[in-house]
Amino acid sequence: MRGIDDPVTVTRFAPSPTGYLQVGNGRAAVLNALFARKTGGRFMLRIDDTDDTRSTAEFEAAILEDLAWLGLAHDIFARQSDRAALYGAAAETLKASGRLYPAYETPDELERRRRRQMAAHKPPVYDRAALSLTAEDRARLEAEGRKPHWRFRLSHAKVAWQDAIRGPVEIDTATLSDPVLIRADGRFLYTLPSVVDDIDFGITHIIRGEDHVTNTAPQIEIFEALRATANNGAVTPVFAHYPLFVMPGGEVLSKRKGSLSLRVMREEGIEPLALAAYLAKIGTSDPVEPRPSLDALAADFAPEKIARAPAHFDAAELAALNGRLLHMLPYEAVAGRIPGGAAFWDAVKPNLGRLADAETWWRIVTGPVAPVIENPDLAAQAAGLLPPEPWDETTWGALTKAVSAATGAKGRALFHPLREALTGRGDGPELKKLLPLIGRDKARARLCGETA
RNA sequence: GCGCCCUUCGUCUAUCGGUUAGGACUCAAGAUUUUCAUUCUUGCAAGAGGGGUUCGACUCCCCUAGGGCGCACCA
Numbered sequence: 001m002r003g004i005d006d007p008v009t010v011t012r013f014a015p016s017p018t019g020y021l022q023v024g025n026g027r028a029a030v031l032n033a034l035f036a037r038k039t040g041g042r043f044m045l046r047i048d049d050t051d052d053t054r055s056t057a058e059f060e061a062a063i064l065e066d067l068a069w070l071g072l073a074h075d076i077f078a079r080q081s082d083r084a085a086l087y088g089a090a091a092e093t094l095k096a097s098g099r100l101y102p103a104y105e106t107p108d109e110l111e112r113r114r115r116r117q118m119a120a121h122k123p124p125v126y127d128r129a130a131l132s133l134t135a136e137d138r139a140r141l142e143a144e145g146r147k148p149h150w151r152f153r154l155s156h157a158k159v160a161w162q163d164a165i166r167g168p169v170e171i172d173t174a175t176l177s178d179p180v181l182i183r184a185d186g187r188f189l190y191t192l193p194s195v196v197d198d199i200d201f202g203i204t205h206i207i208r209g210e211d212h213v214t215n216t217a218p219q220i221e222i223f224e225a226l227r228a229t230a231n232n233g234a235v236t237p238v239f240a241h242y243p244l245f246v247m248p249g250g251e252v253l254s255k256r257k258g259s260l261s262l263r264v265m266r267e268e269g270i271e272p273l274a275l276a277a278y279l280a281k282i283g284t285s286d287p288v289e290p291r292p293s294l295d296a297l298a299a300d301f302a303p304e305k306i307a308r309a310p311a312h313f314d315a316a317e318l319a320a321l322n323g324r325l326l327h328m329l330p331y332e333a334v335a336g337r338i339p340g341g342a343a344f345w346d347a348v349k350p351n352l353g354r355l356a357d358a359e360t361w362w363r364i365v366t367g368p369v370a371p372v373i374e375n376p377d378l379a380a381q382a383a384g385l386l387p388p389e390p391w392d393e394t395t396w397g398a399l400t401k402a403v404s405a406a407t408g409a410k411g412r413a414l415f416h417p418l419r420e421a422l423t424g425r426g427d428g429p430e431l432k433k434l435l436p437l438i439g440r441d442k443a444r445a446r447l448c449g450e451t452a
Numbered sequence: 453g454c455g456c457c458c459u460u461c462g463u464c465u466a467u468c469g470g471u472u473a474g475g476a477c478u479c480a481a482g483a484u485u486u487u488c489a490u491u492c493u494u495g496c497a498a499g500a501g502g503g504g505u506u507c508g509a510c511u512c513c514c515c516u517a518g519g520g521c522g523c524a525c526c527a
Contacts, residue, residue, distance in 0.1 A: 016527055048527065107525060114523085123454045124523055149525050166457080175455070176523080183525045190527045213456075214522045243458075243520065285465055287476035307465070309458045310520050317463075317477070324477095327490070350490035400486075415487035427488040 009041030009204045010076070013067075014194065016048045017059035020261040021066045023313060024209065024245055027279040030297075031207045031242070033072040034280055037298035044201055045074035049081045050188050066262040070272045071294055076201060080193045087188045090196045090226060091181065094152065099225050100181060102148030103130030104141045126151070126177035150182040152191075152222060159217040164205070164240035164303035171217035179218045191215070195222045203237050207303065210241040240303040243283065245313040260313070269354030274322040283311025290325035323353040334358075340365070340437075347433035364423050365437045371446040372420035375413075379421045381406050383447035389440045396432035421447050 011032035015025050036043040045067065049055035060079075067074070080087075094100035105113075114124035130151070133141075138148075156174040163169045181192040198206070216239055223236045265275055274290060280297045281288040284305040291297045327350055331342040337355060338345060339362040348361040363369070373379050385402045387395060400418070404410050409417075420426055422443060428434065435443065445452035 014527085018527085051526065054526085103525095105525095110525080118453045118523090121453055125454095151525095169456090171456085180525050185525080187525085189525070194527085210457075210521055212522095212527090215527095241521095246520070281476095282464060285475095288464060289476070305465095307458090309465095312463070314463075320477075351488090397486095404486080410486060412487045415485095417487095419487065425488095429489075430485070431487090432485090 008202075009036060009039040010044060010202050011036045011041065011205050011207065012044035012046050012076075012198070012201070012203050013072075013074075014046040014048045015063055016051065016054070017056055017063060018051065018054040019059060020062055020263055023260045023262070023265070023275075023279065026066075026070065026262050026275065027242075027245070028208055029067060029070065029072055030276050030279045031301070032205075033074075034294070034298040034301040035205060035207060035303070036075075037294065038301055041204070042075040043072070044076035044078070044203070046077075046197060046201075047079040047081075048190060048194070049079060050190055050193055052081065052187065055081075062263070066266075069266055070262065070276060072276075078197060078201065080197065083193070083197065084188070086200065087193045087196050090192060091150070091188075094181075094192075094222075094225060095150075097225065097228070099153050100150050101131060101153055101178075102133075102138065103151050103180075104133070104138075104146045104148055105130070123175060124177075125175065128153075128178065147184040147186075149180050149184045151178040152181050152218060152225075154178050154218060155221055159220050161216065161220060161236075161239055163213075164207075164238055165242050165306045166210075166213070166308060169213065169216075171214060173217050173221065176214065176218065191219065192222065195219050195226065198237060199223065199226060199235075202235070204235070205238045205240065207240040207242070209244050211244060213241050216241070240306075242303075242306045243308060243310040245283075246310045247313060260315075265318075269356045270318060270322050271325055271355065274318065274325040277325065278318045278321050282313065282317075283307050283309075288317065288321065290321055290328055292328065319353060326352045326355060338362070343433070344437055347429045347437065351427075351429050361429065361434075364425070364428070365434065367438075367442050368451045369424045369442075369446060370451045371422070371449055372424055372426075373417075373449045374420050375409075375417040376449070378403065378407050378409055378414075378417050379447045379449070382418060382421070383444050386440055386444055386447075391436040391440065393432045393436065396435045399435075418447075421449075 013025075013029040013032050015021060015029075021029075033043045035041075045064075047055075047060055047063070049060070091100060110126070113127070117124045131153070142148075154173040154176055158170050158172045160168065160170040179191050180189055182188055197203075220236055262275070266272075273294070276294060277290050277297055278288065280301060284307065286300055286305060291300065329349065331345045334345060334355065338358040340358075344362065344365065345358075348358055351361065352358060371379075382399065382403045385399060385406065387398060400414060403418070404414055407414075415431075416426060419428065419431060422431065422435070422438065424446075438446075442452045
């Protein structure tokens, strides 16, 4: 398959289909996709469904849907439940080289040991008791009906790597428990399939949350063990670990899952490009600002720009960014998603926080609108002064000048009543742009206090 | 409990021993819109606390406080 000589970058996003994608998952997807895009590489979507008790096809479909909405098309797809044979083969090579060994403690026993160690002010590290089991011991345990789980024997040396975000990192594997790779029921845990797939698909860069920092040391050792025993050209990827998000109040993100899922953002009218920009920019040295495309975001992206302190995810800031993105979008970017044409978009976009709000303004343009008559005399004067159509952007100026001359009203006293009569509200887009869209008939009726 | 990481304007951050500590968002003021929004300009505003090292510390070291992460037969 792939080898050291292949320079193309390959990144991956590897969610578990055990729930809806959250903003934290979204950031992992965005950063990996942007890095691949920037470097002209490929972006892989890997469904990590090794836990078949929690993974569902529905969540997998939802992940695909959310990613498509975000605009992050993948170039490579794999599902771990389809690849068990590969993991089995890798496990066999590790067993043959003595790096994978059977252990027979029950989860309860292990839990008790951990508690005891912590009570004794010591780190809860597995004591490797299973390593000293003789063949007879194992035969006896299995005769009792015990099934082994399998642990990877760590080197107990220091593992170091140059993290693209954190700089040099060193972890002493002697302070870690030998990770369980295979459950007693034979199912694989996340660690081995992940490394096997990273090798198989030639993943060159792994950008993920800092909750994986400690995991990285065992994973690097597994990479190296598989390279040594399988001679398959395994290349250890570049790792980049970013700090996790925290909520403005300091709460951990996962505690408020529902309100922070990508689909809730979508339902609330957040533009995918706004979310992508927010996820790509917060916690970095770049200003948090909208960009016109994923390509523009990709061009900006660099792992070194990501800070080492946790970033605050603020839904209000995202909503504001959404508005600013809308304000810069040309009509072509929203054609088909809004009613009306380019002139309508041009008129209303400065007033939008969400694209769906365009509907509100479209109803105000097309009616029926119940006018708010604050100053009946002024409104009546205006109705009488409406020029004949055709109307354009100069019509409003001519009308207000004439009304001002006739009534003596000016400034807010002039504009506010007219706006309320014409649109039924006190705020809104520039009337010089809105008035031609409303048209003479409706404008006249509304100024006369009629719903139109 | 043990280990690792972090702490600069209200928020996100720049600075990598010598700066008037810079930018973005928010906020405020002014301009434009004879109104609101938009847009433009200007402004307010910061090195957690305490010790060191140094001619000089936001920057290096130690302690304290606060925060994040890890220590699963989850991923």
